[in-house]
Structures are given as structure tokens and as C-alpha cells.
Amino acid sequence: MSTEPQLLPTVRHRSWALWNNPIFLRYCRSRLRIRGLGIALLLVAIVCGFIGAMTYSIGVSSEMNPLDAARNAIIPLIVVQSLILFVFGTAQVSGGMTSERDEGVIDYQRLIPMSPLAKVTGYLFGLPVREYVMFLFSLPFTAWALWRGEISWEIWLPLYAIIFSSTLLYHLTGLVTGTVAKNRRWAFLASIGLVFALYTVIPQMAKFGLVFFKYLTIQPVFYETLPDILPRTAGDIVRVGQNLMPTAKFFGLDFSESVFTLFSQFGLILTFVVMLCRKWNRTEAHLLGKSWATGFFIWIQVLLLGNALPLIEPGNLFPSRAFTQMIRLDPSWVPSPSEAVIMSGVYGFFTLILMLILGAIVTPSPEKQLRGWRRARKTGKDSLQWKDDASTGFWALLIMAIAGAGGWFLFTRGLVESRWFPGYEVPLSVFGYFAAVLFAAGMGAQLLMEWKGGRWLFLSVLLIGVVPVLIGSVLMPMKMIPLATWCIALSPASLPFYAAGSILTLSEIPDVAARAVPRAFLFSLAVYTVLALWLMIRVRAARKAMGRKVMKG
């Protein structure tokens, strides 16, 4: 009989010790080879040198003093640095991650006895290490501009802190997409698309009352520091304009933009890290557990409300206010009621979309449920635990629906019962309608996915969620307004807007659709509520039947 071989003594890797992280060091080796890096650094030097010299010489030749001329270079240099970190870095992270899987070497990394967090850290800083070095190489140019422009560290430090936290956020987005997407092309497209959507498109919702989203970008801190990094004359003009811009006060607390941005981004960074750790731990695991997903949903609601509510009374939340201030037309500005109705609809729509995304994450496929039941039987349990990925996502989504309806109701009440719309009230019954909308549309989708799987959900979203809106949009210019109204109402995605338009007493629906909107809303709500209830009963029965069948063996 042979003797058992002795494993070699090993050292455990600490997640935070980046300088000892093998994955990080592996990428330092492969991505910092002189040949590739040299060209990249040469390009950075040429571009940054050109920008610095060009803007400075333009300033000096326009008879600016050297201080202002140097300040001219700062913003273009920051744009180059952002391009390196945000665009090149993110693409590298998501592409690199999928290429690991394409090549098949990711299985080796899964087997490495390192903690999931150490692996995430290694990839997060390792994959884009060349971009970090390129960024560092561009810093002397910015440092020169900051020094010559006499910009205090209190100005540039928060800006660079936010650039760094945004970089982490974008790279984590790329890492999550790279980990989840099936192939390299999709990963690249999805990560760029997601980064563009999350940090460019969605922040535009800030203009419709969802102020929180702008804190996912460097925009607020950039605008805050802008007057101090521009040449002084231009800076003064921007400062005057800035005084007219809305500022966020989280539930009345007076945070600086940089602190609040860090706070907001931290939550998302943490959530992404949790997603990645779960995936590294178990490939089959859901991106988020039910508790985390529910907590995340509530946290987003709190942030949305905390940012929005304090801005209602001064009027800064309304899009028309910003526009009026910008063109300085009407000092006696008041928001229009329809503005409040649309903002309420946007809030409800966003809440519904967030529910759908989180619902898709925490809902087990029928296959997963089956495996869960079989495992339960084997381990002598007669039911699935709430935290188990295989257990129903119904309760998590139900909590989200209630919390979402609560947030939506508070936002709407804050808007409608503000000093801008005297005499209007939002009764508690509105909460019931909002809850019904989120239940019918959000939970309906979740229940369908739990019963039939993701493919059915996708087809339903396409055929029931999108197509009616498209048909309605075609009918609208053909002056078939009532028909278009009914058609669009068939889409569960439109229900939040219809709810706001139908229930709120300050709503001003044009005469041509005045009868159709509330009727179509009530009809659709009734149909989808009945459908969701039917699905609820059906899914429950199917779940029980599956449980019984498995337990019987």
C-alpha cells in the first residue's frame, strides 16, 4: 500500500493585500510587458503633452495670465484620463473576463484556493492594470496644470476620489457583465451598453425627479468643482449659473456632493462585489440572494426619496424650473400639474423596472426549483428555506411591491400636496392602486418566470410589454387617440403612467383621451391583477405539486 503524498505547505491570501494577490500579479506580468505598455505610454505622453502645450499656448497667446492658461488644460486632461479609465478600462475588464472563459482557463482560477473576494480584487485591479498605469502616466501633466493653475488640493482631491470610485463602479459593472454574459462579443457589447445606460442614460432621469441617479456619475462633483478648475473669468460665470442649479439635500442633511456621491456609489459597488463573490463561490448561484435584493431595492427607494423630497418645496425638482432658470424667461414660474403627473409616472415606471430586474435575479427557474426540492428531500427537509436560491422569489417580490408602492406614494404625495398645488390631496387609496399596479405588472412577471422560465418571460415582455406600446405609438399620429390609448394600456409597463394620469386629481388629460385613459387603466389593471392572481394560484399549486412529486420519489 502506498503512502499518502503530503500537500505542500501553503500560504493563505488576504483579500486586501493586492501586492501579493497572484491574479493581480499575473496581469501585471502579462499586461505590463514593455512592448505593449511602451506604445500605450508613448501615446498617453503625446496626447497629454499635446493637450497641455496646446491649451496653454492658446491661453498665453490670448493674453491670459499663466495661471488661467494652465487651467485651460485641466478639463481636456481629465477627459483623456476618464476615457482611459472609464472606457478602455471597462472594456478591458469585461472583455478580459470573457476571454478567460472563452479560453477555458477560468476553471483553473475557480479551483485556486483563494477566497472569492481575493479573486474579485485580483481581477478588478489586474485586468485593467495597463489602463491604471496609463492614467498614472498622465498624472504629471495634470499635476503641472493644477500646480501652475494654483488649484488647491481641497478642490482636486474630491474630484479624483470620485473619478476613482466611479472607475471602480464602472469596472465592476464590466466584471459582472463579463462574468454573466455567455460570449466575448456579447460581454463587450453588454458591458459598454450597460455602462452607457447606467451612467449616461439613467442619470438623465434626475431631470424627472429621480435625482439620485446623477450620483452614479462624476457629474455632480465635476460641476461642483468646475468653477475652481476653469480659468477664473469662466469659473465665475459658471459659479453664478451653479447657484441656480438644484442641489441635493438627502432628507435635509447637508452633504457635500463628493461625500454623497461616494456614499451612493459605495452601495452599488458593494452590491456588485457581493454579486461577483456569489458567482465565484458557486457558478450556479443567483447574482443576489433574496435578502440582499430586497434590501437593495429598499435602499434605492430610500435614496430616491431622500434626494427628491427636499427639492420639491424650493421647486428645484421640476424639470421646467431648471429650463426656466436656464433661459431666465419667467420669474413667476410655477410647475404645471401635468409635470407632477409625469414625474409620478416616471417614479412608478422606474420602480417597476427595478422590480423586474431584481425579480429576474432572485426567481428560480423550474429546473433550479426541482434541484432544490430533490436536495431538500435528500437532506430530510420538507420545504425549501427562504434564503435558498431554489425557493420562491414571491415573498421577496411582494415585499418589494409593497415598499415600492410606499416609496411611489410618498413621492407622489410630496409632489401633489406641496405648496405648488394648493387644494390637491393624495388619499391613502392611491397607495392601494399603486400597490395593485406593481403587483399586477411586477409580480405577474415574476410569477410567470417562476412557472415557465426566462424564455416565456422574455417573450411576454416583448409581445405584451413592448408591442402594444409600439402599435399605440403608430396609431397616435393617425389621430386615433382613444384606440391608441387603449392599445398602450394593454402593456403592463404603461400602467404606472396610466395610474398617475387616472388617479391623481390634478391630472389634466386632454379631452380626446379623457374618457379612454381611466377606463383603459382600470380595465388593464383588472385584467392583469386577475392574471397575476391566477398565476399566483397556479404557481403555488405547481410548486406544491413539484414538492409532493419529489418527496414521494
Place this chain on the structure above:
Amino acid sequence: MPETPHHAIDIRSLRVDYGDFIAVNDLTLTVPHGEIFGLVGPNGAGKTSTFRVLTTLMEPTYGEVFLDGVDVLEDLESARRIIGYMPDLAPVPSDLKVGEFLEFHAAAYGLGKRSQRRDRVAECLAEVALSDERNKWCKELSRGQTQRVVLAKTLLHRPRVLILDEPASGLDPLARRDLRTALRKLATAGTTVFVSSHILSELAEMCSSICVMNQGRLLASGSADEVREKLGSTKRLITATPLSRHEDAVAWLSTRMDVRDVRAEAGRIVFEFSGNDEAQADLMEGLISTGIRLRSFEEKRSSFEDILVEVAETNRNS
């Protein structure tokens, strides 16, 4: 935890489902330390799913898997220290050199200081006869060299259990022989090797035990002869060469229930016999007692390939 002493591999009631498809169905198996254990089966037999569960890359529907006493499903990190896994068509990263690739893995396993890791990498490269390729790019290696580099990577931390999925694929005969020798050496040193291959005759030569899987189920396990006996005993191809009276011999054989497909070919009579050893002795005696003089009577046992084809076809038809 399983009772002591631990087996190197202890699989209990393992089940892996993909929807309604059962990839591995209640597989129970133990492999003692220091064995080279072969896993054989046609495509879709459940080999890869079993390997992925063993290597912690997949969570089974249920079941228990212990590697050297460590619960694979509960203690992933410890299990991963015990395992050395070489996947089918083992890939290597295109952006690293051979030495860098191995040093990265040595560091990832936390194998001491840098100099110790370099020494260990050199040792492993020597074991697979690739010391001269240390500075070569991984992407420039031939298929056989790639397999050997990955084997070297797999051996770095001196795993107690080696799990090799088709390790000989892409290797030339010489490299296969070297691989066999290397695996035998490891097994002698106490490493347990769990290996799958489609080159079944090679598995039979290399392995101390074999198990045959089909449609997720374990059909037989044991030594190569035992498995052949369990699965192949019902089918023997016999060639009898009478001196004369061929027609009489064919006629007599055709009357027997345990004889099929009797045909006369160039002075020989070839038939399929499904009886056991005793029945075969009776058959020979019967032929002789009818007055047929036999010049030779040869039995050709089914090869592993034949057995697997038979198993696969039986299941396909059932």
C-alpha cells in the same frame, strides 16, 4: 464526515439533473488511496458532470462527495487544495509564457516564497519533460506539450487526488507512454488518479480499477477483467476450425440456444456464444462427441470498445 479511514474519493448517492434530464443518477463509488481509477462511458454517460462535481465546479442536485475526508460541497477551499484537475483539451492562457503560467499557479496555491515556487515549477516541468520550454509562450506549444504543461500545473501543489479528463487526447504514442509512466509513478507515491478516457484499451492498461457509466448510472466497477466479465460475459466470439464435416458442425451449432450468427468462413466456423465458461466447455465437448474433429477452438473476448458500443446500443434501443 465519513468514517475513518478515509477513502481518497467517496461519492455517495450523487445525482446531477439538468431540468428533466438526469446526468448522474445515484452514483455511489469509492476509490482507495494510490489507485489509478478509470471512468469509462459513452458520450452523455455522466462522466464530465461527475468530474465537475468532484472538482467543486458544479453543485449536484444532491449527494455527498468526500475527497480524502473533506466534504466537497461544504469545504470548498480545503477540497480545492487536495484536488489537481486537468480538464479535457486543457487550455492555457495565450498571454503568458510556460514558466509564468506555472509560477502564477504556484503563487495562487500559496506555495512558499518566490524562490521555492520557482524550484517547484522547475521540478514539475522536469517531471513532464518540458524543462527546456520554460520561456516559450504557451500559445506556441503543440497540443501534446500543452497537455503536459497543464499536467505540470496540476501537479504543482502535490495534490492528493488527481482528476484527469481525457488526459491522453492529442498526445502521440510516445507521449502517451510517458503519461502512463508518470501517472503510475504518482500512484506509487500515493496520489490517487481518477481518469477518464475514450481510448479504453489504454485505460485498461493503465488503471488498477475501472468503472463503467452509462446514462448516468454506474454499470460495473472493479478490475479490468472483472468489469469485462460483468459486462461482456454474455458475448464471446468463437472460432472453431474442424478438420472436416463443416456443414454438420454448422448444423449442430445452429440447434443450440446459446449460439448465434453461425457462419462458415474459409474453413473456419465463426459464431457468437452467450454462455458462461462451463457452457463453453460443454459446447466444445458436444462438438467433439458428435465426431467432429477440431483442429482449433479459439475464443475472442469483447474488447472494451465492443462492450461500450454494446452497452450504448442496448440503452439506445431500450
